[in-house]
Amino acid sequence: MKKLSIVVPCYNEEESVPLFYPAVEKVVKEMDVSIEYWFVNDGSEDNTLNELRKLHANHPQEVHYVSFSRNFGKESALYAGLQAATGDYVVDMDVDLQDPPEFLPQMYKLLQTGEWDCIGTRRVDRTGEAKIKSFLSDMFYKFINRISNTRIVPGARDYRMMTRQMVDAVLSMREYSRFSKGIFSWVGFRTKYLDYHNIERVAGESDWNTWKLFKYAFDGIADFSQxxxxxxxxxxxxxxxxxxxxxxxxxxxxxxxxxxxxxxxxxxxxxxxxxxxxxxxxxxxxxxxxxxxxxxxxxxxxxxxxxxx
Missing domain, CATH: 1.10.287 (Helix Hairpins)
Incomplete structure (x- = not known):
């Protein structure tokens, strides 16, 4: 039986963690795979770590976690989760359930055909977000795709299921400044995107304000364009x-x-x-x-x- 690793970066998500696990379990228990979860606590300042400890205590075989000494950023958390994952297939998901778990069986089925190495997701609208953030996001994708040789699909999410070969390729890129959307595209491999409409967070508030997104966008431009x-x-x-x-x-x-x-x-x-x-x-x-x-x-x-x- 194949193993699927689910990597979940967390930062100040004490309200979302208890909701995430049962929502995903409801979907994956119907799949013919063994499951392991790798939650990565990115130096949370609330009770996220305690929630992860409880979850691990209740499900010691399936649920695992890594906790950082401080906040290193989502990119570092994603990298740590990919390093810890041992599955034949690895999927990265946000704990706030903005990444629909219902896609997991379809992703797995498409990878099983051998036609694809990665099944990604693409958000086709940003309903519910501030108009200025949506506008800046659209401009970023247009700008970076114009000046960079590495094409980044507009609206692409980090939510994607990858083969072990692709995960190993991503892990081989050890740069300190990481921009995963660019890295996923740069390593190549055959990728298919599934479209979906924006989904509101199940709990809590996003830590990504406009200024942080702006800095993240500039890092992406600097990492993948001269x-x-x-x-x-x-x-x-x-x-x-x-x-x-x-x-x-x-x-x-x-x-x-x-x-x-x-x-x-x-x-x-x-x-x-x-x-x-x-x-x-x-x-x-x-x-x-x-x-x-x-x-x-x-x-x-x-x-x-x-x-x-």
């Missing part, structure tokens, strides 16, 4: 070219009319401030890439485990 560096080069080259043209114009003007008065002090200061701002922008872009290199070469662990059952 376009920002090319933009910095273009800005610098354009500014230098304009400066040279202006310098030549000043020389010609002085040669033709040596007694011409000097005007435009305010506009000159404005131009200097503009150029200075563009330079700082370019330095900031380059600094982001250098920062990622700095973190990678230090070879710090992606996460630290404090407790594991």
């Amino acid at each position: 376009a920002p560096l090319n933009i910095a080069v273009w800005i610098g080259s354009t500014s230098a070219f304009i400066a040279i043209i202006g310098f030549i114009a000043v020389i010609i003007r002085h040669a033709l009319n040596p007694d011409a008065a000097v005007f435009g002090w305010a506009s000159l200061v404005s131009i200097i401030l503009l150029i200075g701002g563009l330079q700082l922008l370019c330095i900031g872009i380059i600094g982001r890439y250098i920062g990622k290199i700095f973190l990678q070469v230090k070879q710090r662990p992606i996460y630290i485990i404090q407790e594991k059952k």
